[in-house]
Amino acid sequence: MIKKYKKITFLFICFLTIFLFAKSSLVMAIDYSKEIEDIQKQIEEQQQEMKELEEQEQLYQEKIEIKRDEAVTLKNQIYFLSNQSLKRESEIQEKEKEIARTNLSIKNIQLRVLEKKQEIERFKENLKEFLQTINQYDQKNHLEIIFLNDSISNILSHLRYLNTIQSELTHSLQRIDLIKEGLEIQEKDLRLQLQDLIGLESELKDKKAKLSSEQQTKQTILKETQGAEWKFQALLAEVVKERKEIENEMVNLERDVRRKLAQEKEQKAELMEKEGIIVFSWPVPLQGITCEFHDPDYPYRNWIGEHSGLDLRASQGTAIRAPASGYVARAKHAGLGYSYIMIIHNESFSTVYGHVSEIFVEEDEYVKRGTIIGRTGGLPGTSGAGRFSTGPHLHFEVRLDGMPVNPEDYLL
Numbered sequence: 001m002i003k004k005y006k007k008i009t010f011l012f013i014c015f016l017t018i019f020l021f022a023k024s025s026l027v028m029a030i031d032y033s034k035e036i037e038d039i040q041k042q043i044e045e046q047q048q049e050m051k052e053l054e055e056q057e058q059l060y061q062e063k064i065e066i067k068r069d070e071a072v073t074l075k076n077q078i079y080f081l082s083n084q085s086l087k088r089e090s091e092i093q094e095k096e097k098e099i100a101r102t103n104l105s106i107k108n109i110q111l112r113v114l115e116k117k118q119e120i121e122r123f124k125e126n127l128k129e130f131l132q133t134i135n136q137y138d139q140k141n142h143l144e145i146i147f148l149n150d151s152i153s154n155i156l157s158h159l160r161y162l163n164t165i166q167s168e169l170t171h172s173l174q175r176i177d178l179i180k181e182g183l184e185i186q187e188k189d190l191r192l193q194l195q196d197l198i199g200l201e202s203e204l205k206d207k208k209a210k211l212s213s214e215q216q217t218k219q220t221i222l223k224e225t226q227g228a229e230w231k232f233q234a235l236l237a238e239v240v241k242e243r244k245e246i247e248n249e250m251v252n253l254e255r256d257v258r259r260k261l262a263q264e265k266e267q268k269a270e271l272m273e274k275e276g277i278i279v280f281s282w283p284v285p286l287q288g289i290t291c292e293f294h295d296p297d298y299p300y301r302n303w304i305g306e307h308s309g310l311d312l313r314a315s316q317g318t319a320i321r322a323p324a325s326g327y328v329a330r331a332k333h334a335g336l337g338y339s340y341i342m343i344i345h346n347e348s349f350s351t352v353y354g355h356v357s358e359i360f361v362e363e364d365e366y367v368k369r370g371t372i373i374g375r376t377g378g379l380p381g382t383s384g385a386g387r388f389s390t391g392p393h394l395h396f397e398v399r400l401d402g403m404p405v406n407p408e409d410y411l412l
Helices: 002-028 033-068 074-138 142-148 152-225 229-263 265-271
Strands: 289-291 310-313 319-321 326-332 340-344 349-354 356-359 372-376 393-400 403-405
Touching (some): 152 310, 229 326
Antiparallel strands (some): 319 372, 326 340, 349 393
């Protein structure tokens, strides 16, 4: 009889020990809940500030749209550029807030991951205790249990305790599986947040480059006109004339080169890109786009029309590689003026590279994809930059049947 109660008491003590161990684990574990709560509040504050900045940007955009539709005067152009810069500064602040919020979110997830890992370790310790207890009972067969107890009720009570232990074991295993699933989701979310952070930092860099370009544009216009409306109108007429001359030159050159290639088709056809859609490589390593195709924020949009290509961020002197094979239609050295290269790729496609500081190819030369054809420029006052370049970059165009199209639709 005494032995029977000893067995039941032993089982109860084991169960109680496991329960107390689990409670003590909770005490010993680091509590991240307060820190997680504080971070969540900071995230909400950042979101509210971002919302306020978006509203501010909308006000600047409305002012920009009003001036965009008005006559091109010096006063309107300066007002337009000033509001555009203010809008860009708000965008930069918003992007910085978004980066800060993302960093907080990453920290929040990292704390939750630590919480879940702690919980898994706690359950593993509990499992170890359960398994040790069950192992002790597994070493006794059913006959031993019956002979050690003098009544059916005691035997059943004994077995119920054992079933309780086994039930807790099953529950712990299921709980660990659920925690692991949650942990995998949190870790996946963490990887996505880190990728987002890289993208946001790149966007911030682009916006800062655009702000610098817009501020430089404003300073250039003020310097060229000295604040006089008549000088601005003379400058405007000069820029429009220059743009038309370059555009006409490109159209005529492309037509002449295509005619020449058609006459020499038998000798050169096998070297040309196949007729149809071409997938172009990036002419310079992609570090960001500072001005999109038909960008609504293009500062000279009201002067000379839509932006006809992409402005690719590139430090002065970056190597330019031919994005597909073809023949050089134009390799124009213009001193401090606008220097550019034009390549004909097949009967439909051509590409243009503007603000080049150095040119390594000659007209009518055949180049293969990847060949270095020149170096980027754009730094004001340097070779090939042209009069209104606002910073180092490559102006890149893709033309289909002589008309500029969005390069991003054809780039790999």
